[in-house]
Amino acid sequence: MDETVKIPHYKLFINPMDLRELKRDVWIDAPIPAQLTVEGKKLEIDLSYRGSHIRKFLKKSYQVSFYKPKVYRGAKQIHLNAEYKDTSFIRNKLSFDFFADIGSLVPLSHHVFITLNGRAEGVYLEIESVDENFLKRRNLPDGAIFYAVDGDANFSLMSDLDKETKKSLELGYEKKWGISSDDYFLQELIFKINTISRADFEKEIIKYINVEKYLRWVAGIIFTANYDGFVHNYALYRNGETGLFEVIPWDYDATWGRDVNGKVMEADYVPIEGFNTLTARILDVAIFRKQYRNLLEEIMNQQFTVEYLSPKVEGLLQSIRPYVLQDPYKKEQINDFDKELEVILKFIEERKAYLKRKMNNLE
Structure with a gap:
């Protein structure tokens, strides 16, 4: 690799027999043993494919679990995403x-360049x-961490x-992390979201x-326009001290003007009010709706501007x-890669114009 480039070089080594087993069936989650060399340090790892529909792509994404040592740079596991459908690699x-x-x-997150048994796999x-080490x-x-693994993570009693009607409140x-009794808190959350009366919702939901x-x-979903963001692509963290749930975003390649297939997505595709049961109920409360509107305006004036984002986008691409x-x-x-700066900046301008037009919906 050229010493002048800035992103790390990860060298993966897999026994040919194990590599053949890995390729035999992309839907098998069982890991294979492998070796990862980072900056001269050799790490023994377990390696498996990750993702759902992305497993069918030519360029695979991987999940790495550290074996020896068990923890590396404060992590016991990392994810290596191929970003195959994102022309820019940076969304x-x-x-x-x-x-x-x-x-x-x-x-x-940060970009790396991977070679597998000496051959380039790419960016x-x-x-x-997002696990216990994330918290540490x-x-x-x-506190407990739950991954939203499919569209049924829609905060509703109805299956998406x-x-x-869902057969389980945990559907x-x-x-990902926690003890058996934490399941109760997730069940209670979903139950309360759907059963608290409209009159009591404002004062009761803040307990959960x-x-x-x-x-x-x-707001993050709305500005980046992640169509799947409201019912998928997130993790729930229940803060063990406050007892309150927070949401952590995950899997945001289909954003900034492109959909999950890498096609251009219209700037008005994701509505300003979002969608899922919890968002609808929260925005039904006048004080929360005003808080949301003020937050959108604040971000629109500060972080969601071409002036603020353009150097960040350009820096990542370069x-x-x-x-x-x-x-x-x-x-x-x-x-195509070289045109992505223009695609992303155009999306920011058009998305901002759409949101400004729809701001009255939140009055």
């Missing part, structure tokens, strides 16, 4: 940085696992998948959800461009 990273800028909890985004790194109180979630932080999460030229799956599309 996930740009989204996480944006969420952080507006006051949300987010996983750390990847390393994403921090930020000196946050211990089959439109029938759509997978516990950090509303201010929830609205920041909603830092990975030398690697894109070495990515065997994407180097032939460098001309």
